[in-house]
Amino acid sequence: MNAEEPFGEVFEDCRVIWVAEQLQDGKWTARYCWHPGTSVEAGDALHRDVLNGKSKRLLGLFESETETIAAIKEAVLLESKWVGGR
Numbered sequence: 001m002n003a004e005e006p007f008g009e010v011f012e013d014c015r016v017i018w019v020a021e022q023l024q025d026g027k028w029t030a031r032y033c034w035h036p037g038t039s040v041e042a043g044d045a046l047h048r049d050v051l052n053g054k055s056k057r058l059l060g061l062f063e064s065e066t067e068t069i070a071a072i073k074e075a076v077l078l079e080s081k082w083v084g085g086r
Contacts, residue, residue: 006043007050013038015046016076018058020068027061028068034076 008015011034018032033055035046049055058075062068 006038006040007047008035008043010038011073011076012080014076014080015042016072017046017050017055018069018072020065020072022065023061027063028065029061030058030068030072031055032058032072032075034079036080 006015008017010016014034014036015038016032016034018030020028020030022028033046033050035042035049037045056075058068058072060071062071
């Protein structure tokens with residue numbers, strides 16, 4: 001990561017970071033964290049959240065990394081609507 005680039009990937013109106021992993025049985029799972037906003041400040045806040053252990057385990061197991069990432073994005077959309085921008 002370039003020190004001048006904001007932390008996380010922009011998705012909708014949020015910054016998101018995730019780690020997807022393939023389990024021994026071939027299924028995929030992940031941990032993810034998001035923060036509302038797309039600014040550098042939102043990236044900094046996301047970075048603090050990650051360092052403070054606020055990431056979440058994605059519920060479910062998936063057949064591919066692509067399906068896992070799609071599920072993360074769906075979860076972020078749902079959470080951001082429920083939480084109202086945290």
